[in-house]
Amino acid sequence: MDKELGGLLGTRFNCECGRRHELPVREFVYEAGAIEALGPLIERCTGGVRRVAVVADTRTQAVCGAAVGDVLADAGYDVESILIADLHGKSPKCDDETFQTLRRAIGSRKPHLVVAVGSGVVNDLSKWVSFDLGLPYMVVATAASMNGYSAANVAPTVEGVKTLIEARPPLAVLARPTIIAAAPAQMTAAGFGDTIAKFFSRADWVTNTLLLDEYYCPFCACLIERFEHLFLTRPADIAEGKTEAIDGLFEALFWAGVAMTLVGTSAPASGGEHLLSHTLDMVADTRGWGHDLHGRQVGLGTLLAAALYDRLLAIESPTVAELPGGIDRSWWAGERIADAVAAQYQAKQPVYRLAAERIRDGRFWESLRQRIGPIVIAPGRVRQWLTDVGGAVRAADVGRTPDEFRQAILHAHEMRKRFSIIDFAWLIGILPGAVDEIVEQWFA
Ligand SMILES: [Zn+2]
Numbered sequence: 001m002d003k004e005l006g007g008l009l010g011t012r013f014n015c016e017c018g019r020r021h022e023l024p025v026r027e028f029v030y031e032a033g034a035i036e037a038l039g040p041l042i043e044r045c046t047g048g049v050r051r052v053a054v055v056a057d058t059r060t061q062a063v064c065g066a067a068v069g070d071v072l073a074d075a076g077y078d079v080e081s082i083l084i085a086d087l088h089g090k091s092p093k094c095d096d097e098t099f100q101t102l103r104r105a106i107g108s109r110k111p112h113l114v115v116a117v118g119s120g121v122v123n124d125l126s127k128w129v130s131f132d133l134g135l136p137y138m139v140v141a142t143a144a145s146m147n148g149y150s151a152a153n154v155a156p157t158v159e160g161v162k163t164l165i166e167a168r169p170p171l172a173v174l175a176r177p178t179i180i181a182a183a184p185a186q187m188t189a190a191g192f193g194d195t196i197a198k199f200f201s202r203a204d205w206v207t208n209t210l211l212l213d214e215y216y217c218p219f220c221a222c223l224i225e226r227f228e229h230l231f232l233t234r235p236a237d238i239a240e241g242k243t244e245a246i247d248g249l250f251e252a253l254f255w256a257g258v259a260m261t262l263v264g265t266s267a268p269a270s271g272g273e274h275l276l277s278h279t280l281d282m283v284a285d286t287r288g289w290g291h292d293l294h295g296r297q298v299g300l301g302t303l304l305a306a307a308l309y310d311r312l313l314a315i316e317s318p319t320v321a322e323l324p325g326g327i328d329r330s331w332w333a334g335e336r337i338a339d340a341v342a343a344q345y346q347a348k349q350p351v352y353r354l355a356a357e358r359i360r361d362g363r364f365w366e367s368l369r370q371r372i373g374p375i376v377i378a379p380g381r382v383r384q385w386l387t388d389v390g391g392a393v394r395a396a397d398v399g400r401t402p403d404e405f406r407q408a409i410l411h412a413h414e415m416r417k418r419f420s421i422i423d424f425a426w427l428i429g430i431l432p433g434a435v436d437e438i439v440e441q442w443f444a
């Protein structure tokens with residue numbers, strides 16, 4: 001683990017951004033003996049906890065859920081093993097129904113601590129239920145698939161609507177490197193997609209400081225840069241299972257989640273590129289579209305953000321376009337979803353007005369280009385990275401036709417009130433006009 005960053009675990013510190021940040025995650029154990037270290041670690045972090053609920057799904061139970069239970073039982077803990085069941089032969093989802101089922105299962109056992117064993121969905125559900133029941137939780141990670149381990153947020157689907165819930169981060173994140181390396185290759189490639197999103201979430205964040213006076217923390221925005229040389233110079237190393245690259249990716253994912261926890265929003269690791277994934281998720285059920293892994297979809301969203309920034313930076317003097325006053329309700333398939341999306345879009349109208357005002361100021365445009373230019377990555381390079389790592393590179397790779405993908409691109413800006421590159425592209429007239437060319441060039 002990075003020594004300097006490791007010193008921040010479990011502390012509060014004054015930051016160059018002027019704020020005092022707090023990191024409630026106390027321990028990060030990424031080593032061969034991580035699972036065996038769990039007993040003493042629980043003792044250190046909680047002092048006196050006896051009854052522990054170990055939550056897994058059928059896959060992660062087999063990977064190491066059972067081993068975690070055994071280790072804890074041997075260390076003298078009362079272990080309640082809780083399995084999140086598959087639904088119709090498919091792996092569980094992080095939605096309100098599954099949450100209620102898990103809440104009943106954990107609540108009835110009255111544990112003092114929840115230990116999640118898994119990755120995205122198992123971690124998110126355990127975090128959410130623990131927070132709701134007022135219980136501390138820890139996670140034993142099983143894949144380098146996303147950056148949510150150390151984050152406070154949960155992003156579930158509630159009544160069909162993709163929501164963001166502010167919960168609490170875990171007390172500790174543990175993982176055995178050989179387990180992370182042995183996870184399905186698609187999951188590791190997904191984690192890579194979630195990580196390279198950072199270039200564009202940072203560009204969005206900087207844009208928002210210039211356009212909308214949003215708060216910005218340079219330390220949190222750049223927190224994971226120190227790990228990038230381990231996996232970004234040669235993403236194929238990840239696909240080939242090289243230890244150094246996968247370890248570097250896992251550390252980057254952990255600290256990307258920390259950055260979000262420190263700032264208290266998802267701004268350091270999530271911008272317009274994430275909206276494409278959220279949009280695909282949100283209409284997946286109503287349209288009978290399958291879900292793909294978060295990070296695989298985010299990888300494609302990152303390619304979209306790259307293509308949009310590429311066009312934006314080429315503009316010498318922008319003109320502000322007239323935006324539609326409301327959303328396209330029929331596309332969102334379902335009244336409840338359309339209502340939630342419409343409310344977000346409505347809340348964004350004053351933001352659009354302020355942004356438009358700033359864009360019309362010619363002096364502002366040049367400084368924006370100077371700040372953003374060095375941050376973003378060219379779309380061709382992003383595509384090469386995704387290809388090398390074995391991630392999704394075309395719409396078909398996440399099960400969508402080019403036209404379905406085109407539709408998702410054209411509606412992604414409607415669903416969140418925070419300003420992103422997708423809004424920006426609409427505001428200066430890149431979208432909707434360029435969507436066909438972008439889909440044809442990058443996603444068909
Ligand atoms: Zn800061």
Ligand SMILES: [Zn+2]
Pocket residue numbers: 146147194269270274294298
């Ligand atoms: Zn993400």
